[in-house]
Amino acid sequence: MKNIFNVLTICLGLVMMSCEQVLVEDPVSLATADGHYTTEAGIEDGLKASYTTLRSLYGQENGFFLTVTGTDIFTNGFGGIANNPHINNYSPNFLGTSGTVTAIWNALYRGINQCNTVVNKVGLVQNISEQRRKEIEAEARFLRALYYFHVVQQWGGVHFSLEETIGVETEANRTPEETFYNQGIIPDLEFAVENLPVNAAAYGRTFKGAAEALLARVQLTLGNWPEAERLAAKVISEYSFELVKPYIDLWDIQNERNPEFIWTVQFSEDPLFNGPGNSGHLYFIFDYTFNPxxxxxxxxxxxxxxFLPTNYLFSLYDRDIDARWEGSFKTTWLANTSAVINGHTVSPGDTAIHIVMHPVADEEKLAAPYWLIDYKGNWIGGVTSFQEIGTNQRRNYPSLLKFLDPLRPSxxxxAGRRDFPVIRLAEMYLIATEAAWRQNKNAEAAAYVNVLRTRAAKPGKxxxxxVGPGDIDLDFILEERARELVGEKFRWYDLKRTGTLLERVKAHNLDAAPNIKEMHLVRPIPQTQIDRVSNPGEFPQNPGY
Incomplete structure (x- = not known):
């Protein structure tokens, strides 16, 4: 599966490079969807191409900016201020001209159109069994549902179509959000659940359990609590998925194919087939290179x-009993060259940097044979004092280790090779927890979440x-989701879904607090899209932008 993503991209590039000659010398030899997708091999190629665009969202900077920052748990680090600060800050400069917004919009609609093409063409394929025909359609419809879920969550009721685009189209429609769900996302996922195989055709391909899990996420988003709980509980109980123990082993790059990851977007160690690669390893880490x-x-x-963790995120972990702190964040770095720190000779393998989550006197810091960086609870974005988290212009902070890639060649x-987990079993426990609580079933909610918390506990803790039934409320659920899923592209969606985005950003993200408004519950439509429609009166910009 790692190698199929870019095959059609490479082929398309070769066709494009020779396109002028083909058009002049032999027009009938140019492959088209109408011709190529009439065979089983051809429609399989089209289906594989439907996965490719996932790599433009998952594991990429643009996708992180639109799902991680501008929330209560992440703000701009030094590099965030230099690149796209307006997204986190919800500043007046956050407009449809944003390259990040435009790139994600274009990628999602490319993926949707490819899925539409496969769904529309699969019925014309000859010499294929009906079962395989339905499986191909189901796979494409799963992917289309996922693409459309991101579109409607990010932009609201924008353009919606279940037909492939052929030629140049200049009209766009504004479609109610409920239409996205009722005519697209839900029926697509229900069809996928009904027709996908129990076991994936290949690692990385979607299958019945992944469709049920994604449908559980969608039903939770829509407030269909009984159905969300039913689907999540079914995925938990009826498949062979297991929580990985201890928690830190979940992020071992040698353990990517583990029983907790239900479905992942595939990357590769082979640069020929890795496309942009998973670049998540770049964005959440301390600039340790300032250390001598x-x-x-x-x-x-x-x-x-x-991306810089907020003070609020730091406050969520009971570090004495919850292993998810150490399983999610790196706080110690070992020297890799010789140097002198505070008058002490430091050799490779010695501690060079150590972060502690409590105040330390400057005298103690100056006596340590390494950089001793402490935490005093000051706003992370405004710290200027000596060796405190947030100093060095927001470069110094605990690093999220989930996406580190020590197997890169240089x-x-x-372009990292780590697969990106889109759905994992822990999310199903969290969905079941929230859905049960919403139905006033607090005992069941506590039972679900305690399975996760048992896995997260330090030995003996x-x-x-x-937790008990009385501990479950919306704040606890959002806190538990932050502890478990930090950095995994859920947070902006979680706050929007629960109606808490504005209040939580104002309370915990001081960079964004002065600017965030109701209009920011959706993103600006790319200006390129607004400019090129021939019916601008029917396709206006989202309000406020």
Whole structure:
């Protein structure tokens, strides 16, 4: 599966390079969807191409900016201020001219159109069994549902079509959000659940359990609590998925094909087939290279420092009992070159940087044979004092380790090979927890979440990690989702879904608090899209932008 994503892209590039000669010398030899997708092999190629666009969203900077920042748990780091600060800050400069917004819009609609093409063409394929025909359609409809879910969540009621685009189309429609769900996302996923195989055709391909899991996410978003709980519980109980223990092993790059990951977007160690690669390793990490005993290396990553954890995120972990802190964040770096720190000789392998989550006197910091960086609870974006989290212009902070890629071939390589988990079993427990609580079934909700908290407990702390029915409320659910899913492209959606985006950003993200408004519950439509429609009166910009 890792190698199929770019096959059609490579072929398309070759066709495009020779396109002028083909058009002049032999027009009938130019392959078209109408011709190529009439065979089983051809429609399979089209289906594989439907996956390719996922790599433009998952594991990419643009996708992180639209799902991670501008929330209560992440703000701009040094690199975020230099690149797209308006997205996190909801500033007046956040407009339809944003390259990030435009890139994601274009990618999602490319994916949708490819899926539409497969769905529309699969019925014309000759010499194929009806079962396989339905499986191909179901796979494409699963992907279309996922693409459309991102579109309607990000932009609201924008353009919706279940037909492939042929030739140049200049008209766009504004479609109610409920139409996206009632005529697109839900029937697509229900068809996928009904017709996908129980086991994926190949690792990375979608299958029945992934469709049920995504449908559970959608039903939770729509407030269909009983159905969300039923589907999540079914995925938990009727498949062979298991929570990985201990939590930190979930992020071992040698353990990518683990039983907790229900479905992932595939990347590859082969640069020929890796496309842009998973670049998530760049964005969440401390710029350790300012330390005299450290130079950039593959293990510690290339630090772009885009995303800075907020004080609120730090407050969510009980670090004495919850292993998810150490399983999610790197706080110690070992020297990889010789140097002198605070008058002490530091050799490779010695501690070069150590972050602690409590205040430390400056005298103690100056006596340590390494950089001792402390936390005093000051707003993370405004710290200027000596060796405190947030200093060095927002470069110094605990690094999210979930996306680190120590298997990259060189220190400057941006195209990582780590697969990106889109759906994992822990999310199903969280969906079941919230859906049960919404139905006033607090005992059931506590039972679901305690399974996760038992896995998250440090050895011997399992009992202390348990919660009771009275502990479950919306704040607890959002806190637990933050602890479990931090950085995994859920947070902006979670806050929007629960109606808490504005209040939580105002309370916990001081960079964004002065600017965020009701209009920011959707993103600006790309200006390129607004400019090129021939019916601008029927396709206006989202209000306020």
């Amino acid at each position: 005993a450290m130079v950039r290396d593959v293990e510690n990553g290339r630090p772009f420092q885009r 220190i400057n390589e941006t 399992e009992a202390e990690m348990q």
